[in-house]
Amino acid sequence: VTTRLVQLDVVVTDKQGHAVSDLKEGDFTLLENGKAQKIATFSLEHPFEKTRAPGAPPAALPPDVYTNRPGITAPAGPxxxxxxxxxxxxxxxxxxxxxxxxxxxxxxxxxxxxxxxxxxxxxxxxxxxxxxxxxxxxxxxxxxxxxxxxxxxxxxxxxxxxxxxxxxxxxxxxxxxxxxxxxxxxxxxxxxxxxxxxxxxxxxxxxxxxxxxxxxxxxxxxxxxxxxxxxxxxxxxxxxxxxxxxxxxxxxxxxxxxxxxxxxxxxxxxxxxxxxxxxxxxxxxxxxxxxxxxxxxxxxxxxxxxxxxxxxxxxxxxxxxxxxxxxQGATFYQLGFYPEQSAWDGKFHKLSVKILRPGLEVRHRRGYFAADPLKWHDNNTKPEQDLANALRSPVPATQLTFAARVVPHKVGKESIVDIQFAVYTDSVAFEQEQLPTQPDVRHHTILNFVAIAVAPDGKVAVDESKTMETHFRAETLARVQLEGIPFHMKLQVPPGHYQLHMGVRDERTGWVGTVNAPLDVQ
Missing domain, CATH: 3.40.50.410 (von Willebrand factor, type A domain)
Structure with missing residues (x-):
C-alpha cells in the first residue's frame, strides 16, 4: 500500500507580470485529466521570508562525516x-x-x-x-x-x-x-x-x-x-x-x-x-x-x-x-492532492488549474506520469546507469539524502576504509507488506550502495557496490526515522590520495544521492 501526494507549484501573475499573493484555497480549481480534484494541501510560499537569520550559521558536521543533505551550506531563500x-x-x-x-x-x-x-x-x-x-x-x-x-x-x-x-x-x-x-x-x-x-x-x-x-x-x-x-x-x-x-x-x-x-x-x-x-x-x-x-x-x-x-x-x-x-521563484502557491489508487496506470496525467479571478496568468507543470516508480525506471533506465551518471556529475545528487562517516585505518599491513552510511528516511520509499509468516505489517525497501576511490590521475583504485533489502517492523522504522538507515561498507584501498565517490540508490523509485569526500590512506 503506497499513499502518494502529488504536489503542484503554481505561479500566478497579473497583466503587468507582478506576483499575485492574496488568493485563497477556494479561488483555485485543480483538475486532473479534466476532472476536479480535492485539494488536500494548500500554502502560499514566500522563500525570501525564510532566509537564515544573521549570525546563525548552519551547524558544522562532525569530523570525517560528509553529507549531501541540502541546508548545510546553501542559502535559505529562493x-x-x-x-x-x-x-x-x-x-x-x-x-x-x-x-x-x-x-x-x-x-x-x-x-x-x-x-x-x-x-x-x-x-x-x-x-x-x-x-x-x-x-x-x-x-x-x-x-x-x-x-x-x-x-x-x-x-x-x-x-x-x-x-x-x-x-x-x-x-x-x-x-x-x-x-x-x-x-x-x-x-x-x-x-x-x-x-x-x-x-x-x-x-x-x-x-x-x-x-x-x-x-x-x-x-x-x-x-x-x-x-x-x-x-x-x-x-x-x-x-x-x-x-x-x-x-x-x-x-x-x-x-x-x-x-x-x-x-x-x-x-x-x-x-x-x-x-x-x-x-x-x-x-x-x-x-x-x-x-x-x-x-x-x-x-x-x-x-x-x-x-x-x-x-x-x-x-x-x-x-x-x-x-x-x-x-518567479519568489512567490508561488503550492497545491497538493491524492490521486485515486486506480489512477496509477503508467500514463501521463494532464494537470490544469483554474482561478476564479479573471485577468490572471497561471503557470505550473503540465502533468505527471502516474507510474509505479519501480516499473517506470526499469523500463527506461538501468539501475547501474542511474548511479553511474549521478557519480560522474560535478554536483551531488540529492534525490535521496544520507550522511557517511569515512575512517581509514590499518588492520595489520592492510589499509582499510570503513564507511558508515546513515540514509535519511524522508527520501526513501517504503512499501507496506504482509508477509505470510509474519503477523505484523512490515516496511520494505531495497537500497543500492556504491563506493569508488579515484586516484588523481583518474584511475579507479576501488569500485565496490552492495545491496541492502529491509523488512522493518514498526518500532524499527520509528528508530531509523530518527537515526537514519545504517549500512556499513569496508574497502581495502592501497595507500595514496583519492577522491571517494559515494552513492545510494532507492531501487523502488530510482532516486539517487551522491557525495564526494577527500580520502588519504596511509
Missing part, C-alpha cells in the same frame, strides 16, 4: 540556477549573453537570492555553488569561457555547399558533400541533445533535495526538437524526434520542483528568408537558419511549458529576462 550553455550556442552569442549575465549580477540580483552557476560544454561543470554573494557569482561568470562548440554549426557555415552547382560532375560532388554534411549534422545533433538532456537530468537530481520551487535559467540557443528528412536536400536523411526524451527529462525536473526558464542567447533573431545578393533567389542557408531557430525555440518552449516555466525569445535585454525568471 534558489536560482544559471546554466550557461556553450554546447548549443554560437560563440558570438556566448560573448553577448555573458556580458548580459554580468549586467544582471551587477544591477538586478536580489539580496539573499541564492544562486548557483553551471556551464555546459562537452560536459556539465560547476562554476559556483549556491551563494548569495554577488562578487563570487560575477567572478564565476567572468572566468568562464565556453569557447566554440565542435557540435554546432555557426550561422552561414552551410551556405556555400547549398549554393553549389546542381549539374554535371560538380553537382554530383556537391551532392555527395551535402550528404556527408547532413550525416555529420545528424550525428552531432544526437550528441548535443543527449548531452544537454543528461545535464538537465543531473541538475534535477541535484536540486531535488532542496525544498520548494527552484528556477533554472537556461541561457542557450537550444537544440532542435526534431530533424526532418523532408528538409534534406539529399533526401536520404532519417528523421529524428527528440520529444519523448524531452518528456522524460521534464518529468524528472517537475518531480524535483524545478521550472525551466530558457532565455534565447541569440537575442533578437531576424526572420529574413531571401538574400539580395542572389538576385531574388531563396537562400537555402537563410531558410535553414530560420528552420533551426524555430525548431530550437520549439524545444525550449516544450521544456518550459512542461515544467511550469516560461521561455524568453527575440529580446536583446537578456539580463532583464533572467531577472524576470529569477523573480
Amino acid at each position: 534558489l536560482t540556477i544559471l546554466l550557461l550553455d556553450a554546447l548549443n550556442t554560437p560563440q558570438a552569442d556566448q560573448m553577448y549573453s555573458r556580458k548580459k549575465m554580468l549586467d544582471y549580477l551587477e544591477t538586478q540580483l536580489q539580496p539573499n537570492q541564492g544562486t548557483a552557476i553551471l556551464g555546459l560544454g562537452s560536459s556539465l561543470r560547476l562554476l559556483q555553488d549556491f551563494t548569495s554573494d554577488p562578487q563570487l557569482l560575477r567572478a564565476a561568470v567572468q572566468q568562464y569561457n565556453g569557447g566554440k562548440s565542435r557540435l554546432t554549426t555557426e550561422p552561414g557555415e552551410k551556405f556555400e555547399i547549398t549554393q553549389a552547382s546542381q549539374s554535371g560532375m560538380a553537382g554530383m560532388a556537391a551532392r555527395r558533400l551535402q550528404e556527408f554534411q547532413e550525416e555529420q549534422i545528424r550525428a552531432q545533433t544526437d550528441v548535443r541533445v543527449e548531452t544537454t538532456l543528461s545535464a538537465l537530468r543531473a541538475i534535477a537530481r541535484t536540486a531535488a533535495g532542496y525544498p520548494g520551487r527552484k528556477v533554472l535559467v537556461w541561457v542557450s540557443a537550444g537544440f532542435p526538437i526534431s530533424l526532418d528528412a523532408s528538409q534534406s536536400i539529399s533526401g536520404i536523411s532519417q528523421s529524428r524526434y527528440y520529444g519523448l526524451e524531452i518528456q522524460r527529462t521534464t518529468a524528472l525536473l517537475a518531480d524535483a520542483q524545478v521550472a525551466i526558464y530558457p532565455v534565447d542567447a541569440r537575442g533578437l533573431v531576424g526572420t529574413t528568408l531571401s538574400d539580395a545578393s542572389q538576385h531574388g533567389l531563396v537562400n537555402p542557408g537563410a531558410n535553414g537558419l530560420n528552420n533551426d531557430v524555430l525548431d530550437s525555440q520549439a524545444s525550449m518552449r516544450q521544456l518550459a511549458d512542461e515544467t511550469g516555466g516560461r521561455a524568453f525569445f527575440n529580446r536583446n535585454d537578456i539580463d532583464h529576462a533572467v531577472a524576470n525568471a529569477a523573480a
Whole structure:
C-alpha cells in the first residue's frame, strides 16, 4: 500500500507580470485529466521570508562525516540556477549573453537570492555553488569561457555547399558533400541533445533535495526538437524526434520542483528568408537558419511549458529576462492532492488549474506520469546507469539524502576504509507488506550502495557496490526515522590520495544521492 501526494507549484501573475499573493484555497480549481480534484494541501510560499537569520550559521558536521543533505551550506531563500550553455550556442552569442549575465549580477540580483552557476560544454561543470554573494557569482561568470562548440554549426557555415552547382560532375560532388554534411549534422545533433538532456537530468537530481520551487535559467540557443528528412536536400536523411526524451527529462525536473526558464542567447533573431545578393533567389542557408531557430525555440518552449516555466525569445535585454525568471521563484502557491489508487496506470496525467479571478496568468507543470516508480525506471533506465551518471556529475545528487562517516585505518599491513552510511528516511520509499509468516505489517525497501576511490590521475583504485533489502517492523522504522538507515561498507584501498565517490540508490523509485569526500590512506 503506497499513499502518494502529488504536489503542484503554481505561479500566478497579473497583466503587468507582478506576483499575485492574496488568493485563497477556494479561488483555485485543480483538475486532473479534466476532472476536479480535492485539494488536500494548500500554502502560499514566500522563500525570501525564510532566509537564515544573521549570525546563525548552519551547524558544522562532525569530523570525517560528509553529507549531501541540502541546508548545510546553501542559502535559505529562493534558489536560482544559471546554466550557461556553450554546447548549443554560437560563440558570438556566448560573448553577448555573458556580458548580459554580468549586467544582471551587477544591477538586478536580489539580496539573499541564492544562486548557483553551471556551464555546459562537452560536459556539465560547476562554476559556483549556491551563494548569495554577488562578487563570487560575477567572478564565476567572468572566468568562464565556453569557447566554440565542435557540435554546432555557426550561422552561414552551410551556405556555400547549398549554393553549389546542381549539374554535371560538380553537382554530383556537391551532392555527395551535402550528404556527408547532413550525416555529420545528424550525428552531432544526437550528441548535443543527449548531452544537454543528461545535464538537465543531473541538475534535477541535484536540486531535488532542496525544498520548494527552484528556477533554472537556461541561457542557450537550444537544440532542435526534431530533424526532418523532408528538409534534406539529399533526401536520404532519417528523421529524428527528440520529444519523448524531452518528456522524460521534464518529468524528472517537475518531480524535483524545478521550472525551466530558457532565455534565447541569440537575442533578437531576424526572420529574413531571401538574400539580395542572389538576385531574388531563396537562400537555402537563410531558410535553414530560420528552420533551426524555430525548431530550437520549439524545444525550449516544450521544456518550459512542461515544467511550469516560461521561455524568453527575440529580446536583446537578456539580463532583464533572467531577472524576470529569477523573480518567479519568489512567490508561488503550492497545491497538493491524492490521486485515486486506480489512477496509477503508467500514463501521463494532464494537470490544469483554474482561478476564479479573471485577468490572471497561471503557470505550473503540465502533468505527471502516474507510474509505479519501480516499473517506470526499469523500463527506461538501468539501475547501474542511474548511479553511474549521478557519480560522474560535478554536483551531488540529492534525490535521496544520507550522511557517511569515512575512517581509514590499518588492520595489520592492510589499509582499510570503513564507511558508515546513515540514509535519511524522508527520501526513501517504503512499501507496506504482509508477509505470510509474519503477523505484523512490515516496511520494505531495497537500497543500492556504491563506493569508488579515484586516484588523481583518474584511475579507479576501488569500485565496490552492495545491496541492502529491509523488512522493518514498526518500532524499527520509528528508530531509523530518527537515526537514519545504517549500512556499513569496508574497502581495502592501497595507500595514496583519492577522491571517494559515494552513492545510494532507492531501487523502488530510482532516486539517487551522491557525495564526494577527500580520502588519504596511509
